[in-house]
Amino acid sequence: MDNIGFDGYAPTWCPGCGDWGIRVGIKSALEQLGYDPSTIFMSFDIGCSGNMNDFINGYATHGLHGRSIPTAVGMKTANHEMNTIVVGGDGGIYGEGGNHFLHACRGNHDITVIVHDNMVYGLTTGQVAPTAKQGYKSKSTPQGIIEVPVNPLALAISQGATFVSQGFAGDARSLIEILKAAITHKGFSLVNILQPCVTFNKVNTYQYYLKHAYKLPEDYVQNDKKIAIAESMEVDEEKFPLGILYKEERPAYHEQISQLEAPLVKRAQFTDFAPFTSSFV
Ligand SMILES: Cc1ncc(C[n+]2csc(CCOP(=O)(O)OP(=O)(O)O)c2C)c(N)n1
Numbered sequence: 529m530d531n532i533g534f535d536g537y538a539p540t541w542c543p544g545c546g547d548w549g550i551r552v553g554i555k556s557a558l559e560q561l562g563y564d565p566s567t568i569f570m571s572f573d574i575g576c577s578g579n580m581n582d583f584i585n586g587y588a589t590h591g592l593h594g595r596s597i598p599t600a601v602g603m604k605t606a607n608h609e610m611n612t613i614v615v616g617g618d619g620g621i622y623g624e625g626g627n628h629f630l631h632a633c634r635g636n637h638d639i640t641v642i643v644h645d646n647m648v649y650g651l652t653t654g655q656v657a658p659t660a661k662q663g664y665k666s667k668s669t670p671q672g673i674i675e676v677p678v679n680p681l682a683l684a685i686s687q688g689a690t691f692v693s694q695g696f697a698g699d700a701r702s703l704i705e706i707l708k709a710a711i712t713h714k715g716f717s718l719v720n721i722l723q724p725c726v727t728f729n730k731v732n733t734y735q736y737y738l739k740h741a742y743k744l745p746e747d748y749v750q751n752d753k754k755i756a757i758a759e760s761m762e763v764d765e766e767k768f769p770l771g772i773l774y775k776e777e778r779p780a781y782h783e784q785i786s787q788l789e790a791p792l793v794k795r796a797q798f799t800d801f802a803p804f805t806s807s808f809v
């Protein structure tokens with residue numbers, strides 16, 4: 529699965545970018561789970577994050593900015609035997625694709641959404657992104673961003689996601705364990721990853737997270753929604769919980785549609801979906 533340098537290609541990420549650690553995390557998680565690349569669907573968003581498309585093997589699309597979640601839902605619906613993973617930035621997933629995120633949580637679609645949360649638009653050189661703290665100054669918000677930040681963890685928990693977690697790109701070892709748990713979870717799983725953008729975000733640095741992030745305690749109860757929401761709100765105090773905040777078992781979307789009992793791609797005839805008319809009028 530490791531093809532860095534393959535055919536002369538190597539990631540174009542800046543030296544020190546958190547994306548390197550996330551790539552190690554995803555690749556290691558898939559390898560440790562014993563998955564074959566042919567059993568993986570990956571839907572990459574647009575951005576520095578989505579450029580990982582060139583450096584992880586598997587069936588993959590690299591689609592429009594903000595549209596990686598509906599693409600993944602379509603892939604999963606066509607063949608729910610495949611492990612389906614979304615990789616994108618906080619701009620693509622919580623900004624342009626915010627509506628898709630919300631409704632995929634509600635439906636408990638069986639996909640894993642991995643977000644490189646760097647609080648900026650990296651690829652387009654540092655405009656503000658939806659998770660940035662109020663007042664954050666960027667080239668697109670020289671006087672500071674006016675809007676309050678999106679709280680992805682609280683949003684996911686409150687809207688029905690059945691696995692909600694947060695990792696840190698600077699701690700690949702813990703990230704691998706979170707990713708393995710998320711990928712094997714049945715239902716919608718979110719891994720929001722605190723990812724320093726060393727070039728354009730001079731506030732949310734590795735040093736910043738070493739000071740402001742904390743691991744959930746060993747005896748943390750993962751299936752209590754109120755506790756999980758309370759932890760997710762710690763961000764308002766500039767505290768970032770790391771680990772699995774919330775987890776519950778609930779049937780995934782595709783499991784509740786009788787026509788999807790066998791994967792669509794494996795059916796000889798799509799009789800249930802036969803044309804309902806042969807005329808335009
Ligand atoms: C619909 C649409 N709007 C805007 C763009 C331009 N664009 C490309 S990448 C990007 C920002 C990406 O930021 P983010 O999603 O946070 O990912 P990152 O680069 O930080 O990993 C934007 C605005 C686009 N490609 N498509």
Ligand code: SF4
Pocket residue numbers: 540541542544545546547576646650651724725726727728
């Ligand atoms: S611009 Fe930021 S997010 Fe993009 S590769 Fe460089 S450090 Fe990483």
